[in-house]
Structures are given as C-alpha cells and as structure tokens.
Amino acid sequence: MFAVYASRIDRDQPLTGLELGERPSPGARPGWSTVTVKAASLNHHDLWSLRGVGLAEDKLPMILGCDAAGVDEDGNEVVLHSVIGQSGHGVGPKEPRSILTERYQGTFAEQVAVPTWNVLPKPKELSFEEAACLPTAWLTAYRMLFTNAGVRPGDSVLVQGAGGGVATAAIALGKAAGLRVFATSRDEAKRKRALELGAVEALEPGARLPQRVDAVIETVGAATWSHSVKSLRPGGTLVISGATSGDRPSHAELTRIFFLELRIVGSTMGTKDELEDLLSFCAATGVRPVIDEVLPMDRAREGFERMETGGQFGKIVLTGP
Numbered sequence: 001m002f003a004v005y006a007s008r009i010d011r012d013q014p015l016t017g018l019e020l021g022e023r024p025s026p027g028a029r030p031g032w033s034t035v036t037v038k039a040a041s042l043n044h045h046d047l048w049s050l051r052g053v054g055l056a057e058d059k060l061p062m063i064l065g066c067d068a069a070g071v072d073e074d075g076n077e078v079v080l081h082s083v084i085g086q087s088g089h090g091v092g093p094k095e096p097r098s099i100l101t102e103r104y105q106g107t108f109a110e111q112v113a114v115p116t117w118n119v120l121p122k123p124k125e126l127s128f129e130e131a132a133c134l135p136t137a138w139l140t141a142y143r144m145l146f147t148n149a150g151v152r153p154g155d156s157v158l159v160q161g162a163g164g165g166v167a168t169a170a171i172a173l174g175k176a177a178g179l180r181v182f183a184t185s186r187d188e189a190k191r192k193r194a195l196e197l198g199a200v201e202a203l204e205p206g207a208r209l210p211q212r213v214d215a216v217i218e219t220v221g222a223a224t225w226s227h228s229v230k231s232l233r234p235g236g237t238l239v240i241s242g243a244t245s246g247d248r249p250s251h252a253e254l255t256r257i258f259f260l261e262l263r264i265v266g267s268t269m270g271t272k273d274e275l276e277d278l279l280s281f282c283a284a285t286g287v288r289p290v291i292d293e294v295l296p297m298d299r300a301r302e303g304f305e306r307m308e309t310g311g312q313f314g315k316i317v318l319t320g321p
Contacts, residue, residue: 003109014050026113064067090115135291137165153178290314
C-alpha cells in the first residue's frame, strides 16, 4: 500500500528521512481493527519523529501520522484515538502508553491498524477532513482548557503562538465555550486570523495584556515562557503541552510563581472519553477545526515543508486514495 514514512533519522534536517512509497499492509491481529484512511492530519509530532524524538532507530521504517478518520471493516465511518496502551486494550497490561508512530505504524497510509477499543464513531456532522484534525492537536487543546486549566465560561485565557494546531484549536474551543481569549503571534496575518476565529485581542509576543488572565495555553516554550507567567493573575494556571522554541527559558520566573501561587500544569494528548466529548462538542456547537490546506497523500512532502517553516494557520490534512 502507498504510505508516507520515516526511513532514517536526521535531527538537523528531518525531511531528508521522509519517504513516500510502498509499505506492507497491516496484518490481522486479535483485538485490533484495520481502518481505510480517508483523511489524516499533520502534527509537529511527525517532524519530531523524523528527528528521532520518541522514535527509535530500530523501529524504522515507520509510517508517520497520528490522526485519521476513515472507514472500518464493517463500513462504519470512524475516528481514531491515537494513544495506544493507555487502557491495556489490544496490548499487554504492562505496556506503557505510546502515540501512533512511536511503537506502531501510523495513519499516513491507505490503511492503519489500531486496537478496536481505539475506534470511535465519526459524527455525521463532521467531514472526514474535519474529524481527522481532532485526535491530537484539538484533543490536546480540549484537555488543556477544560481538564487541566479548569476554566469556565466567562474566564480569560491567553493562547501563545496563534497559528499552530493546538493554539488555533484553543482559540476556537475557548470562543465556543464562552471564554475571553487573548492570542499572540509574530505574524500580523495570523493575528488577524486569530481575531476572526474569536480572540478578543491579538497581540505581538511579549506585549502587555489589557488584563491578567485566569489561564495561559503554552505550546511555544522558551520564547514566550516569561510573558506567559507574567500574564497570569494571582493563583492562575499555566498549562504547557509543548516547547517548539526550546525547553530552557532564560528566565524561569520562579519568584513570581511561588509568590503569586501560580499553578504550572503539564498536559499531553487526552483520553478516549475526552475525545468523545470533543467530537460531541463540535457536532453540537458547530465549531469546526481550522484547516489550512488539504493535499492528496502523494503530496505529503509539501505539507511537511509548510509545517516546518511555520507557514500554516490551522491544520494541514492529507486525503487518502
């Protein structure tokens, strides 16, 4: 079957290890289902995999892709939860959890196999392309906001780095949930898009907010860390799920953190139950993933190049044959 895969690891030039071509189709496995992929979306996780983060050399070649929507063996339209081993379903009870492409072949292919427990019904209100955007970036944003930040309608939130998949999702979900959302971006066009998406104000990174916020959604890391901490009200919560600019800020702001009793919460992906809630939330409210570009899978390299340069606003989606 046709697939997009990592053939080698290159930490400095990750796209040199990206290959497009034939790979073996998934074989039958008890407790697992094979899904025909209709749409799959890119994540920064795929670039990190090509750099060898979370992906060991002995696992190569590895089909990339965490997210997908498609059709199962019985003809049902489905969405995949990409965290394997979280519950023990389909794997040994002592196997640690992993995300697709770390231990098991991913979704950038004509077919993908996952534990049957990981297969969820796709709401009829969502297209395959829209549904394929939800299981990683949108699920991450959903958990950051509603589980780990614990925000409620009327609360205020700062989203750093508007344009990335998680940040874009946080703006859209926050608006739909009745939050007062502020956003930052270095790019004027992305700030404008953030306002169109529902942010009440979009500022340059580091700019002073008109008010201190209840929570910060942080995926940028070192470049925005100090600003994130300084933007919180006393007792506020900073939730971090990534560090695309590096994980070693020059100022950790420890004094401010303990003096104002701030909460720093790490967040990774989300649960199957949270994905079910997210799917229902999108179906009920009409909020939809922001899609930057849809490409056929044989043009995947273009999508990777766009994501690597940070040129996208929202999700890049690959469609199956």
